Amino acid sequence: MTLNTTPLQVENLAVARGGLAVLEGVSFSLSRGAALVLRGPNGCGKTTLLRTIAGLQPALSGHIGLEPDAMAYAGHSDGVKPALTVTENLRFWADIFGTSTIETALTQFNLVALKDRPAGTLSAGQKRRLGLARLLVTGRPMWILDEPTVSLDAASTAMFAEAVRAHLQGGGMALVATHIDLGLAEAQVLDLTPFRAKAPALDDFDEAFL
Numbered sequence: 051m052t053l054n055t056t057p058l059q060v061e062n063l064a065v066a067r068g069g070l071a072v073l074e075g076v077s078f079s080l081s082r083g084a085a086l087v088l089r090g091p092n093g094c095g096k097t098t099l100l101r102t103i104a105g106l107q108p109a110l111s112g113h114i115g116l117e118p119d120a121m122a123y124a125g126h127s128d129g130v131k132p133a134l135t136v137t138e139n140l141r142f143w144a145d146i147f148g149t150s151t152i153e154t155a156l157t158q159f160n161l162v163a164l165k166d167r168p169a170g171t172l173s174a175g176q177k178r179r180l181g182l183a184r185l186l187v188t189g190r191p192m193w194i195l196d197e198p199t200v201s202l203d204a205a206s207t208a209m210f211a212e213a214v215r216a217h218l219q220g221g222g223m224a225l226v227a228t229h230i231d232l233g234l235a236e237a238q239v240l241d242l243t244p245f246r247a248k249a250p251a252l253d254d255f256d257e258a259f260l
């Protein structure tokens with residue numbers, strides 16, 4: 051699949067969770083070859099924003115200028131099939147996304163020695179590496195990553211940063227919510243704190259109980 055795509059344009063986006071707005075007025079753009087790291091305190095709406103941009107839930111308002119089928123989303127769950135081996139998991143995804151090779155994914159995420167292991171027998175960090183390796187076999191240009199380094203040790207975190215860097219160098223893009231320093235000095239950073247939605251004003255007070 052080609053990496054030629056319109057860059058991501060997000061304009062005046064408002065997103066909601068549980069029926070309540072959590073972020074409003076979020077605007078940014080991402081060019082090919084660029085990464086943006088989203089920061090903000092727990093509960094500010096990073097996951098909600100990523101899920102909305104990935105097309106997994108509707109926006110309250112605003113515009114997202116990239117189709118979901120240009121995106122590969124890696125959320126909190128690894129999405130690994132435990133009964134399939136590492137190779138079978140990657141081949142399964144390669145078939146779904148219409149790509150052919152899984153070798154780069156095995157190598158870049160240090161999974162070669164584990165390739166015949168049922169995924170259910172992997173450690174948490176190994177499972178996470180497999181879940182992230184899936185990004186490579188999607189062939190999709192826009193990676194949307196929610197806390198991708200959870201369970202990864204320092205070496206695997208560095209390996210992941212290298213995989214993101216290689217993706218960017220190939221013209222891909224990455225949007226990442228993370229609390230840690232990924233070591234991606236080239237990434238831009240957007241703090242979502244100023245975009246937190248204001249609590250709705252009460253304009254219809256009930257009488258106080260006496």
Ligand SMILES: Nc1ncnc2c1ncn2[C@@H]1O[C@H](COP(=O)(O)OP(=O)(O)OP(=O)(O)O)[C@@H](O)[C@H]1O
Nearest residue numbers: 067068069072090091092093094095096097098099
């Ligand atoms: N199922 C739910 N129903 C209602 N509200 C929810 C639900 N899940 C989460 N929320 C609330 O939505 C808000 C945004 O949550 P979200 O998971 O997007 O934040 P986050 O910035 O990703 O947080 P964290 O850094 O802790 O992962 C939070 O205030 C959270 O409590």
